Amino acid sequence: MNVAVLGAGLQGACVALELARAGVGVDLIEQRDACLTQASVANEGKLHLGFVYANDPSMETARTMIRGATSFAPLLRRWIGDAVDQIPVSSPFHYVVHPQSMVDVDVVEAHLDACHRTVIETAGGVADYFGSDPRTAPRRLSDAECAALFDATAAFHTPEIAIDSEVLAAHVRAALAAAPGVNVRLRSRVVGVERHADGVTVLVEHGGTTHRATYDHVVNALWDGRLAIDRTAGLAPPRPWLYRLKNYVRVRPHNGARPPSTTIVLGPF
Numbered sequence: 001m002n003v004a005v006l007g008a009g010l011q012g013a014c015v016a017l018e019l020a021r022a023g024v025g026v027d028l029i030e031q032r033d034a035c036l037t038q039a040s041v042a043n044e045g046k047l048h049l050g051f052v053y054a055n056d057p058s059m060e061t062a063r064t065m066i067r068g069a070t071s072f073a074p075l076l077r078r079w080i081g082d083a084v085d086q087i088p089v090s091s092p093f094h095y096v097v098h099p100q101s102m103v104d105v106d107v108v109e110a111h112l113d114a115c116h117r118t119v120i121e122t123a124g125g126v127a128d129y130f131g132s133d134p135r136t137a138p139r140r141l142s143d144a145e146c147a148a149l150f151d152a153t154a155a156f157h158t159p160e161i162a163i164d165s166e167v168l169a170a171h172v173r174a175a176l177a178a179a180p181g182v183n184v185r186l187r188s189r190v191v192g193v194e195r196h197a198d199g200v201t202v203l204v205e206h207g208g209t210t211h212r213a214t215y216d217h218v219v220n221a222l223w224d225g226r227l228a229i230d231r232t233a234g235l236a237p238p239r240p241w242l243y244r245l246k247n248y249v250r251v252r253p254h255n256g257a258r259p260p261s262t263t264i265v266l267g268p269f
Contacts, residue, residue, distance in 0.1 A: 001024050001025070001216045001217070002024075002025045002026075002027070002215050002216055003019055003025070003026050003027070003215055003216060003217045003219065004026070004027045004029060004200075004202050004215045004217075004218045004219070005019070005026055005027070005028045005029065005191075005218075005219045005221055006029050006190050006202070006218065006219065006220045006221055006222050006229065007030065007190075007220070007221040007222035007223060007226075007267070008028050008029070008030035008032075008035035008176075008184065009035075009036060009038060009039060009040040009221065009223050010036055010040040010169070010172065010247075011170075011223075012028060012030075012219070012221030012222075013028070013036060013040075013175075013176055014075070014076075014079055014172070014221050015150045015221055016076070016176065016179070016182050016242040017026045017078075017079040017080075017172075017175055017176065017179055018079065020179040020180060020181045020182050021078065022181070022266065023080075023181065024181065025181045025183070026174070026181060026183065027050075027145045027183050027185055027213070027215070027242050028154065028182055028183065028184045028185065029185045029188050030173075030184065030185065030186050030187075030188065030191055031187065031189040031190070032186065032187070033184065033186055033187060034173065035169075035172070035173050035176060035184060035186075036169035036173060036252075037169075037174055038224070039165050039223055040165065040169055041073045041165050041169045041249045042165075042222075042246065042250075043106040043161055043165050044165075044248075044265060045090075045162040045163045045164060045165040045168070046093070046160065046161075046162040046263075047066065047068075047069040047072060047129065047130070047160065047161055047162065047163065048066075048068070048069055048160065049064025049066055049069055049115055049119055049158070049159070049160045050063065050065045050115040050118065050119075050149070051093075051095055051111070051112055051115055051158055051160055051263070051265075051267050052095075052263055052265060052266075053111075053218055053254055054103050054107060054108045054111035054112075054265055054266055055067070055102055055103050055266055059075050059114060059115075059118065059243055059267055060136040061183070062111075062114075062115050062118065063118055063122075064121055066115065066118050066122050067122055068122045069129070069134065069160075069184070070119065070122050070127060070128075070129060073128040073129060073130050074115045074128045076168075077128075077173055079172070079242070080171045080172060080174075080175045081175075082161040083171040083172075083174070083175075084130070085131070086167070086171070087130065087164055087167050087168050087171065088162050088163065088164040088167055089130050089131060089132065089163055089164075090156060090162040090163070090261045091161075091164070091258075091260060092132070092157065092159055092160060092161055092185060092260045092261065093160040093161065093162070093261045093262065093263055094141075094149070094150070094155050094156065094157055094158070094260050094261065094262045094263070095112065095138070095155065095156045095158055095263050095265055096150050096155045096262055096264045096265070097152055097154045097155065097264075097265060097267065098152065098153070098265060098267035099152065099153050100267055101153065101265060101266050102267070103265075103266055105153055105154045108154075108156070108265060108266075109140060109154075109156070112138040112156055112158065113137075113138070115138075116135075116137050117120055118133050119134050119135055122247070123135055127199070129159075129161070129163060132159055132161050133159060133174035134135050134159050134160070136158075136159035138156045138157065138158040139156065139157045140154065140155075140156050141154070141155045141157060149260060150262070152264075160263075161261075162261065164219070176201060179260050185204070185206070186240060187206060187207075188204045188205070188206040189204065189205045189206070190202060190203070190204055190222065190225075190229055191204065191205050191232075192229065193211065193229055193230075193232050193233040194219060194221070194232070194233065195233050195234065198214065199212065199214045199215055199216050199217075200215050200216075200217065200233075201215075202214075202218060204213065206214045214260070217252065218221050220248060227241065
């Protein structure tokens with residue numbers, strides 16, 4: 001069996017590593033000069049425990065994020081081994097209620113409690129959360145504690161953490177380089193996919209020329225252009241899609257005390 005994985009972000013890289021574990025040959029196709037260079041590293045690295053979604057009383061998003069956060073480290077151990085333990089981890093996050101929050105403090109507090117119960121149900125008796133315990137209950141800061149740290153209505157100390165996404169990306173790249181059966185094809189832009197009786201043909205532009213290769217299976221893990229490539233294969237999303245643009249700035253302090261890890265909820269911005 002041969003498989004093409006389109007896009008070498010974190011999702012595509014981990015799919016390739018899992019296939020390699022099963023002895024499947026993989027072409028990992030990436031249009032840039034290296035794997036994991038875009039959204040996989042340009043992000044806050046937060047392992048969401050659902051706390052930020054206090055304006056969603058259904059808890060559907062929170063439950064999904066909690067399942068992902070509590071399973072992420074165990075899955076990474078399958079692919080990069082003990083390198084997981086070398087990834088820097090943030091201090092636990094404070095959740096600060098914005099003075100113009102769309103939901104009041106009592107709603108935020110009730111939501112944090114609901115997320116805490118869900119984490120306990122999801123994680124069970126064993127929790128691998130990059131050295132932290134996600135089952136620790138959020139705690140509301142006293143008025144004096146809050147005033148000493150923030151100009152805010154209220155604040156809560158939570159067990160939620162973030163990891164250094166740049167270090168994570170470096171370890172995943174190393175695992176890809178060492179994985180038998182993974183052929184990384186860089187500077188190769190996917191322009192189309194054709195399905196037929198004999199398999200799936202991928203059209204790739206490389207060096208000014210379009211190449212065709214046929215595979216038994218293709219995994220579309222593209223971040224940029226995923227739906228456009230799906231359409232070339234006759235696939236359409238079952239529902240409307242909403243696109244977001246997030247601006248990201250990373251600042252590394254060199255001197256002085258670092259501010260506490262903080263998320264502000266839920267202001268009108």
